[in-house]
Amino acid sequence: MLRKSLRSWTRPAMLCRQMSVVARSLKYSQHGEPVDVLHLVEDKLTSPQNQQVLVKILAAPINPADINTIQGKYPVKPKFPAVAGNEFVGEVVCVGDKVKNLQPGAHVVPLATGLGTWTTHAVYNEDQLLAISNKVGLAEAATITVNPCTAYRMLKDFVQLSPGDTVIQNGANSAVGQAVHQLCKAWGINSVGIVRNRPEISELKNMLEGLGASAVLTEEEMRTCDIFKSGKLQRPKLAFNCVGGKSATEVSRHLSDRGVMVTYGGMSREPVTVATGPLIFKDIAFRGFWMTRWSKENYSAPERTQMFNDICQLIEQGKFVAPAHEMVPLEKFKDAAAAALNFKGFTGKKFILDMNC
C-alpha cells in the first residue's frame, strides 16, 4: 500500500481517480446491416483502475472486416452489447496507478483486436495499447494495425525477397495494395499491380505508380501481354490475391518456379482455381494470410515491435501514406457505413470516423 501511495504521489498527472467521462459509442446487440443494428449510445465511463487507461479516440476507420463482423459474417464474434470497430488512434487522457509506460497526451493504437473503437472514449488495459509518435499523422495512425501490417507480413513471411525481386498483386488499388506498393518501393522490390479496367484508369495508374508501383495493368492487359518475357522485370516470386476467381488464376500463371500466392481476401466471392501442372511441376504454393491471427499469435513478439517501428519510420520519413480516405463525423456513421458497403470491392477509399468533429 505504501508503494502504491508513493507512486501515486510521484506521478500525480497520470492518475484520474475522480475523472468522469461520458462516451458516445456505436453499439449493437445483434448481427445485421450496420445501418439497422448500430445505435449511438451514451455510457458513463468509470475512472481507469490499476493497469487501465482512459483514451480519447481521435479517429477510427471503417474497414470491410468491421462491416462483416457487424453482419455476423466474420469469424470474430463479439459479446453483445458490443462497441463496433477494431482500429483507432487515440490520446491518453489519464491512467490507472499501475500503468507503467503510458502518459497523458501520448498517442496510442490498439495491440489487441476487437476492442470496440467506434466511440469517443474508452477504457483499455495498458497491455492492449501501443504508444506511437505524435508525428505519425492521424489517418496513418488510425489505419496502421491492419492494412500496412498485412502488407508488411505478406512481404516478409512467405518467401525471402531481395532488392530487384518482383511481387505481383491483384486488387492493387486496395488499401493493402497501396501499402504493398509503398513498402516495395522503400525496400527496392519491383511491384506489379493488376486492377480492373474503369473509365478513370489513367488516373488510377498514375496514382499507384506515384505510390511506387513498377507497373499497373488492367486484367485484360495482363491476359494479353507477358511483361516478364522481356526480362526487364524478373518473374514474381510472390503474388498477393484479394480477388479470387479468374483474376487469381491469371496472376498465379506469372509466378516463377517455387512462387507463392498468398490470398488475403475474396472480393469476387469466387474460389481460387489452381491448375495441377504448376502445383506439381513448378512447385507453386497457395497460402493464405489473416492479420488478426498473426497479431494474436505474435502479440508480444519482437517481430511485431520491429514491424511497427519500421512502418512508423517510413511514415515519418514521408515514404508511407494512408490510403485515399475521407474523414466522417461519428454522427454520420450511417452514411459512411452505407457508402463503405456500396463501394463495389476495394477502391482504395477508406472512411475514417473523426471523433473531433
Added chain:
Amino acid sequence: MLRKSLRSWTRPAMLCRQMSVVARSLKYSQHGEPVDVLHLVEDKLTSPQNQQVLVKILAAPINPADINTIQGKYPVKPKFPAVAGNEFVGEVVCVGDKVKNLQPGAHVVPLATGLGTWTTHAVYNEDQLLAISNKVGLAEAATITVNPCTAYRMLKDFVQLSPGDTVIQNGANSAVGQAVHQLCKAWGINSVGIVRNRPEISELKNMLEGLGASAVLTEEEMRTCDIFKSGKLQRPKLAFNCVGGKSATEVSRHLSDRGVMVTYGGMSREPVTVATGPLIFKDIAFRGFWMTRWSKENYSAPERTQMFNDICQLIEQGKFVAPAHEMVPLEKFKDAAAAALNFKGFTGKKFILDMNC
C-alpha cells in the same frame, strides 16, 4: 596405371573388358502413342568402361508418367532415339575398372531418372545406381523409386506428423495411395482413404484396410458423413490429392487448422478449387509434389539414403508390399501399354515388364 592394374588384378571377377551383350530395348524416335512409336530394337552393347556397369534388367514397371513421357505430355523430354522407361531392378553382370562399390550379382535400382529401362540390358554409371538387398522382392524393388518414395516424402516433408495423427487421401487405391496406407500403419499414423464407388467396393475396402487404411470411404460417403466429428479420429493435418476437381475440394474440407493438401496427380484433369475462407481463416495451404524434382535436388542427400533404407527394411520385414501388379513379357509390351492406358485412372494395378520371360 600401376594402381589400376593392381585393382584389376585384385578384383578380377568384377571386370568384363571382352563382354559382348545384345540388348533388346523398347525405343522410340518421336512422341506418340506407345503402341505406335515404340519398337523392339536390338543393340550390341560395348563392355563397361571405367565407372560403367553392365546391368541385366530383371523387371521394369510401366508407370503413368512413362506413358506420358512417350506421348510428349510430360515435362521430362528424352533425347531421341530413346529407350523408354524410368524404373527397374537389375542384376550387375560386370563392372568397369573404376567401379568401387558394386559387384556382379548385386541387385540395383536407379538413383538417376530417365535412364531408359525397358530393355534387357543396359550400361549405366555406378553413380546412377543404388545397390539394394537381394531379399527385396523383384516387384517391390522394380517399383521402389517412384511410388513408395513419393508417399514417404509427402508424409515427411510437409507437416510434422506424430503417432495418432491422421492423413487423408483421394485416389486411395493408387500405387502411391497403397504405399501411404502401409507407411502410415508402420508409423502409427491414421490413414483415411477416399475412392470412387464401384461394383466391387467391398473387396477394394477390404484390400486397402488390409494394407493399413484406418477407414476407406467412397466419395459419396465422404460428402454425407463426417467421420472426424465423433473424435475417434483426429482431423487430418495432411491430405494427398491425385484427382483434383470436386474430390480435392471435398477432401480439403476435412483438414484441420493449418492443414496442408499436397497434390501429386490430376487424374480427373480438373483443377484444384480452393475456397478463400479456409485459406485465410484456417490457414490451409495447397502445395504440390514431384518426385523427379526431389530426387534430382537431393541426389546424394543423407535423407535419400535414409529413405531407401527405411523402405527396404519395411519390405524385408513384410510390412510393405508392391501394389497389385501383373508381370508381362517384354514382347507383349504393346498389350501392357494399351492396358495401362485403358485403366481409367489409377486402379492400383501396375504392369511390370518381366525381362526373364
